[in-house]
Amino acid sequence: xxxxxxxxxxxxxxxxxxxxxxxxxxxxxxxxxxxxxxxxxxxxxxxxxxxxxxxxxxxxxxxxxxxxxxxxxxxxxxxxxxxxxxxxxxxxxxxxxxxxxxxxxxxxxxxxxxxxxxxxxxxxxxxxxxxxxxxxxxxxxxxxxxxxxxxxxxxxxxxxxxxxxxxxxxxxx
Numbered sequence: 457x458x459x460x461x462x463x464x465x466x467x468x469x470x471x472x473x474x475x476x477x478x479x480x481x482x483x484x485x486x487x488x489x490x491x492x493x494x495x496x497x498x499x500x501x502x503x504x505x506x507x508x509x510x511x512x513x514x515x516x517x518x519x520x521x522x523x524x525x526x527x528x529x530x531x532x533x534x535x536x537x538x539x540x541x542x543x544x545x546x547x548x549x550x551x552x553x554x555x556x557x558x559x560x561x562x563x564x565x566x567x568x569x570x571x572x573x574x575x576x577x578x579x580x581x582x583x584x585x586x587x588x589x590x591x592x593x594x595x596x597x598x599x600x601x602x603x604x605x606x607x608x609x610x611x612x613x614x615x616x617x618x619x620x621x622x623x624x625x626x627x628x629x
Contacts, residue, residue, distance in 0.1 A: 472503075480510040491520075498528040505536065514544050531560035535570045538577075543604065547577040566593060569606065572614070576606050579618040582625035587618040 475483040484507035490500040501524035508517035521537040524530070534557035541550035554574040558565040565571065575590035594611050602608020607617035 476506060476510060480507060483507045484511060496527060498524040498530065498533070501527070502533060502536070505540070509540060509543075514540050518544070529560075531557045531564065534560065535568060535573075539569065539573055539604065542573050542577055545580075547580045550574070550577045566595070569600075569604070572600065572606050573604075575614075575618055576621065579607075579621035580625055582622050582628075584619055584622035584626075587622055588615060591615045591618055 472483065472486060475486060484504070487500070487504035487507045490497070491504050494500045501520040505517040505520035505524070508514070508520060518537065518540050521533055521540060524533050525537070534553045538550045538554035538557060541547070541553060551574055554570055554577070557570055571590045571593045575587045578584075578587035578590065591611065591614055594614065596611060598611040598614065600606065600608055600614070607614040607621070609617070
């Protein structure tokens with residue numbers, strides 16, 4: 457099937473990822489066409505949410521994720537929704553979505569950024585204990601560059617930053 461279809465070949469996925477990185481507008485055009493052709497495909501909305509997110513339109517990314525979830529309740533979509541909500545500063549809603557992700561696939565929960573995003577949400581809300589509990593689930597050899605506004609560094613550096621963010625949040629109360 458073509459890149460506009462429901463299923464993509466590995467080469468088409470590689471080309472789309474290249475577009476995502478180098479030409480977000482063209483990537484949006486590609487994913488928008490997929491939604492037009494397959495309005496009942498959760499995968500089409502999921503792909504387009506990535507384009508909206510890359511273009512800085514988190515409101516539209518969230519709308520596409522909600523549409524994808526209405527079509528198919530999937531743990532990866534909940535994790536993505538948690539990330540978008542985190543980016544919007546809607547931390548309580550992000551935690552709820554990330555909790556749903558963990559509930560649906562506890563074995564896959566530690567993968568990707570789910571625990572780190574949820575830890576930062578808790579910290580942003582001033583809940584240091586919950587933030588550090590999520591941080592504790594990170595692998596001992598964890599390291600992240602600090603993408604998407606998340607704490608960067610190794611596990612100890614992340615924990616230190618979560619403590620700092622929680623303290624700042626508590627000071628705002």
